Amino acid sequence: MAKHAKKDGERVDRRSYLRHIGAGATSVVLAxxxxxxxxxxxxxxxxxxxxxxxxxxxxxxxxxxxxxxxxxxxxxxxxxxxxxxxxxxxxxxxxxxxxxEPLFRDNPEGEPTPHLVSEWEQNEDASRFDFVLEEGITFHDGETFDAEAAVWNLKRIRENSSVASDISASTITTVEATGDYEFYVEYEDPFPLLPRRLTIWNFSMVSPAAVEEAGEEFGQSTVVGTxxxxxxxxxxxxxxxxxxxxxxxxxxxxxxxxxxxxxxxxxxxxxxxxxxxxxxxxxxxxxxxxxxxxxxxxxxxxxxxTQLARKEFTRQSYLCPNCQSSTFSEVDVRKAVVHAINKEAVMRSTVSGEGYPIWNCVTPNHSNSLGEKESKELGQQFNPKRARELLENAGWTNSQQSEVRSRDGEDLSIDFFTYTIEREKRAGRAVAPMLERVGFDVNLEILEAGTLYNKVESGEHDLLMMALGGTYGLSWLENALHSSRWFTEDSCCNFSIWENEEFDQLIDDTKSEPDPEVRAENVKQAQRIALEEAPVAPIFGYNKIFGYKxxxxxxxxxxxxxxxxxxxxxxxxxxxx
Missing domain, CATH: 3.40.190.10 (Periplasmic binding protein-like II)
Known part of the structure; x- marks a missing residue:
């Protein structure tokens, strides 16, 4: 078994540690x-x-x-x-x-490190994980944080959390205490990403006694952690x-x-x-x-x-064409959208230049990104002439630039949704005329989030302005593009309603693959497929800032x-x- 500990416990070197926990994923957050x-x-x-x-x-x-x-x-x-x-x-x-607090934390180098846990080990195929908790930790209500409390929390997460799939909860067979401070988690199939996923804030530990006493008021008038x-x-x-x-x-x-x-x-x-x-x-x-x-x-x-701290981050602005719609079911039409967009201009009008252009939604800051060079080579550059050529190839024609294109007597009209949030509204207003210049007839609707989600769930959109955050490439790809994540009331966040069997298989295999090098290559190959199929149109990544007195x-x-x-x-x- 692979062993891992913190403080005075047994340690492993960085190479061995990463080999066992690999490049995983964490939750993503919507616009x-x-x-x-x-x-x-x-x-x-x-x-x-x-x-x-x-x-x-x-x-x-x-x-x-x-x-x-x-x-x-x-x-x-x-x-x-x-x-x-x-x-x-x-x-x-x-x-x-x-x-x-969660059981693990990402340290400054981005490695998942035991926090409420003191030691952990996994079996050879990463289907079972044994944990030893730090002793002496208490909840704010005075209750002891022990194995029984940890097991209770993980079972509650498995049953209630909207992001339980991030720990592959449906394939967990057993969560059981083996001592006062020892417990284990066992899976049907290998899941080497568990330690990394247990850094996610949604999987923080809460007091079982407080939850049971507060009932529906927990999270409202009562919340108790460590x-x-x-x-x-x-x-x-x-x-x-x-x-x-x-x-x-x-x-x-x-x-x-x-x-x-x-x-x-x-x-x-x-x-x-x-x-x-x-x-x-x-x-x-x-x-x-x-x-x-x-x-x-x-x-x-x-x-x-005041002062300001600033850095480029993984959150990005991008477009989701509805790949099930008659208009955007064709790759050439989706690629035309990408070629039509001036990323720098959208970034300036949306966030006053506080960002950086991207050619791949797995940005260079994500783990296992293709990086800027390959992403730029494979992605579509700003080239309105090429956008018009692609639309012509697809049979959408017009007699002069900016005139609405048509095919078989039908205009190239699209319903384009964006949020009432100021930056998303600005982005939508910047993109719409760029699409019109290559021949789209754009009906831009600026909608409150609840209304927008209802319309998207009903498939009423042709194109959607979206922003999605996260820290790990695998997580972004799975949530934004895996076919199991088509957007519904209970699932998120494939707003493109895109499906590709090879892509899905790469993502599924990565989650159970024990070799980190194979996982990394799978994630990169999945990006190449996405860039070729253009189910999303990357625009820019956001700067993240902290302003302070x-x-x-x-x-x-x-x-x-x-x-x-x-x-x-x-x-x-x-x-x-």
């Missing part, structure tokens, strides 16, 4: 959700005088950073629930990650407040503190109007936010009261993490005023 990632561009201030410094680091010693001050985090949207097993929106992740902060209150439409959990001492080894967070309280304030959130950050009471509209990034960066310190402690600030946990431990 309408707010996410972020970036690299430091400002220099956070440090408080404290000479008597408050650590001589080894010449920074303020951890204990002296702790205070009863309140850190205010600004958010653009509010969650419906704070139950991690019943929601998959980043507005919820931002709050839930302060008080609830994190560095504990839930205090939820004032609907205004803010969620969490307070420091002073008994916390199991923080990750790579943080400057393994104990409780530095600030005494965090308020997550809801500011749905973009300009209001910007004003609250620059001149109001908000101390930091990753939810500020990208169009305000430079303003925040240049303001005398000058008096906020600790940002430089966590911006080096590969997934910041999607990895919320580091931030809640490290930031102080």
């Amino acid at each position: 309408g959700c707010t996410g972020g990632d970036g690299s430091e561009t400002g220099s956070p201030t440090t408080s404290g005088g000479p008597d408050d410094t650590d001589p080894d680091t010449e920074t303020q010693a951890p204990d002296t950073k702790r205070s009863d001050e309140t850190l205010v985090i600004g958010m653009a949207s509010a969650p419906d629930t704070l139950d991690p097993h019943n929601i998959n929106r980043l507005s919820a992740q931002e709050i839930i990650s302060s008080f609830a 994190g560095p902060y504990q839930f205090d209150s939820w004032n609907r439409g205004t803010a969620v407040t969490v307070t420091r959990f002073d008994d916390y001492d199991w923080g990750a080894d790579w943080l400057t503190t393994q104990g409780p967070g530095y600030v005494g309280e965090i308020q997550f304030e809801h500011h749905p109007e973009g300009s209001t959130l910007r004003n609250e950050l620059t001149n109001g009471d908000v101390h930091g936010s990753k939810s500020v509209q990208l169009s305000y990034a430079k303003e925040i960066e240049n303001h005398e009261n 000058n008096e906020v310190s600790g940002v430089d402690n966590w911006t080096e993490h590969a997934w910041w600030p999607v990895e919320q946990y580091d931030r809640y431990m490290e930031l102080f005023l």
